[in-house]
Amino acid sequence: MSAPVIQGWCPGALRPMASGDGLVVRVRPRGGRLEPAQAAGIAALSRAHGNGVIDLSARANVQLRGVTEASHGPLLEGLRALGLLDESIAAETRRNIVVTPFWDAGDGTQALAQALAKALAPDAPALPGKFGFAVDTGATPVLRGTAADIRLECSAEGRLLVRADGASTGANVTPETAAETALHLARWFVESGGISESRGRMAAHLARGAVLPGVFREAEALPPGELPQFAPGTVPQGQLVGFAFGQMQAETLAALAGLWPLRVTPWRMLLIEGLRGTPALPGLITDAHDPLLRVIACTGAPGCPQALQPTRPLARALAAHVPSGQMLHVSGCAKACAHPGQGPVTLLAEAGGFRHGATGPALSAKALLERPQTLFEAP
Numbered sequence: 617m618s619a620p621v622i623q624g625w626c627p628g629a630l631r632p633m634a635s636g637d638g639l640v641v642r643v644r645p646r647g648g649r650l651e652p653a654q655a656a657g658i659a660a661l662s663r664a665h666g667n668g669v670i671d672l673s674a675r676a677n678v679q680l681r682g683v684t685e686a687s688h689g690p691l692l693e694g695l696r697a698l699g700l701l702d703e704s705i706a707a708e709t710r711r712n713i714v715v716t717p718f719w720d721a722g723d724g725t726q727a728l729a730q731a732l733a734k735a736l737a738p739d740a741p742a743l744p745g746k747f748g749f750a751v752d753t754g755a756t757p758v759l760r761g762t763a764a765d766i767r768l769e770c771s772a773e774g775r776l777l778v779r780a781d782g783a784s785t786g787a788n789v790t791p792e793t794a795a796e797t798a799l800h801l802a803r804w805f806v807e808s809g810g811i812s813e814s815r816g817r818m819a820a821h822l823a824r825g826a827v828l829p830g831v832f833r834e835a836e837a838l839p840p841g842e843l844p845q846f847a848p849g850t851v852p853q854g855q856l857v858g859f860a861f862g863q864m865q866a867e868t869l870a871a872l873a874g875l876w877p878l879r880v881t882p883w884r885m886l887l888i889e890g891l892r893g894t895p896a897l898p899g900l901i902t903d904a905h906d907p908l909l910r911v912i913a914c915t916g917a918p919g920c921p922q923a924l925q926p927t928r929p930l931a932r933a934l935a936a937h938v939p940s941g942q943m944l945h946v947s948g949c950a951k952a953c954a955h956p957g958q959g960p961v962t963l964l965a966e967a968g969g970f971r972h973g974a975t976g977p978a979l980s981a982k983a984l985l986e987r988p989q990t991l992f993e994a995p
Contacts, residue, residue, distance in 0.1 A: 626675070626746060628708040629695055632683060636919045637667060639683040641691060643700050644708070647729045648676050648715035648880050649889075655873035657698040662866040665691040670869055672862040672884040674762065674954075675748065676714045681919075703737075710736040712748040716758055717879040717887045718853055724791055725753055728768060735795040741806045744816025749798060761843040762882040765805070765818035766798050772836040779837050780805075780828055782819030787831045797831075804829055846883050847904035855891040858901035859884065860908045861928055868899040907935040913946040914954040916965070923948025925965035930981045937988035944991065946970070961991055 627633035627642040634640075643658060650658070658678060662670050667682025683691055695701045702708035711733050719725035729751045736749075750764035753776065757769050764781055771777040771788065778797045779786030789797045805811075810821040822828070848858045854876065859868075862884025872878060872888065875895060879887040888895065894902045901908060911934065914920065916927030931946040938944045943960030945952070950964060963970040969978040972991055984991070 626712075627679070628705065629692060629701055630705045630708050632688065634921075635681070635915070636917070636921045636923075637669075637682050639685070639688060640671075641666070641680045641683050641688070642673065643678045643680065643695060644702075644711060644713075645676075645678065645700065645880055646733065647726045648717060649726075650678075650873075650878045650880065652873045652875075652877060654698050654700060655878050656870055657694065658700075659866040659870035659873060661691055661694045662869075665694070666866075668866040670864050670866055672859065672864075672880060672886070674882055674884065675712070676717075676762075676880045676882040678880060707737050709745060710740045710743065712746075713751060714748065714759060714762055714764060714882055715751045716754055717881045718754055718758060718851065720853065723753075725751060728753065728791060728794055731791070731795040732768070732798060735799055739799055741803050743802060743806070744811055747802075747805075747816055747818075756841075756844070757838060758844050758846075759882065760840065766801050768794055768798065769837060772838050775835065777835055777837060778832070780818050780822060780832060782822040783828060783832065784837055784839075785828075785833045786835055786837055788835045800829075801832060846881070846885065847909060848885065848900075848902050848906075849904050850892060851887065853879070853887060853889060855888045855893065855895070856881070856885050857888060857895065858906070858909060859886075859899065860901065860932070861911075861913055864899055868897060871895075871897050905940070907938060908932065910938040910940075910942065911935045911944045911946065912955045912960065914948050914952075916946075916948040920948055922951070923965060924967055925970060925981075927965065930963070930970070930984065933981075933985055934988050934991075937991075939992055942992060963991070 627640045629641050629643055632639040632641045662668055662680045665683055665687035666680045669681040671679040673679055713732055715729045748764045750759045750767045752759040752767055752769050767779045769777050769779055776789050777786040778789050787797050808826050848856050875888055876891050877889040911931040913927040913931035917923040917925055927946045927948045945955045945960045945962040948965045963972050966978045969980045971978045
């Protein structure tokens, strides 16, 4: 069995990625926020130029599926009219920024994100395709479980900090110097061999022994702590709503666009800005205890050409059997795109079914459904 192909880059709008159901076009909302007209426009473009299926990615982006070579051009024109298109593939790739959704007007978060995006446009070095930035400047960081290589956070003393992912210290900065300091760290990563030695990720580069410049060792970051978990419900900034596997129909996004501005989260949820109460719309997960929140699954076959089995029908069927407080990850191939790294119980697709554990046999979906409780029994 051949190994899955690792692309090493993420799709964009200008540089889409081919999948089993057409081109995947990723839209990167500026500051992680969509005005109602932008959200409504994306929904309309998805229906007109794609298959009407919209994904939320783990980097707080919006993906349109089912786009064809012929419809890609008109789609780009529509995104440009909405102010959602970068001037070039290089600029789009560099603007890989995830922003905490829990910001308040005037707290400086959006200004920091805008300054970083502006600085990245002309001056960033040639960074790897997945290299990213996180603006996570609340009193408690919430994006440490989200992939990023350079993080803007608050230090243990409550000051603004620029930190390399994988480091416990960073550089004290001001809102005026944060963006340039982040670029200085990105340049050091490139100049110190980070691209060639660590598959392009900051934490791996540091783990191999790279020593940060002194300025990035001057202030202590907040300690790691337990990663926060978020679920649908009311938060100070509005209402969080979820979607099964982070996927919705264009009609759902169009209906949400008629409510308030939307903030896209890296937890495959949307935050409806300023809303209090649960919107009565089909396709939303609004119950924090919904079993579908305990399963993670990639697109699977046939939507992904590298997937060896369908994933989401099995994940949906097993959801009710996942104990509260646990997670099940059903992956269509060894890349485990939907949840990289260790964590939940994982079923890995193979040609003969799904494997649970390194040495066990591959089991069919039917066999797994007959005894789902064995997945969560201690070995």
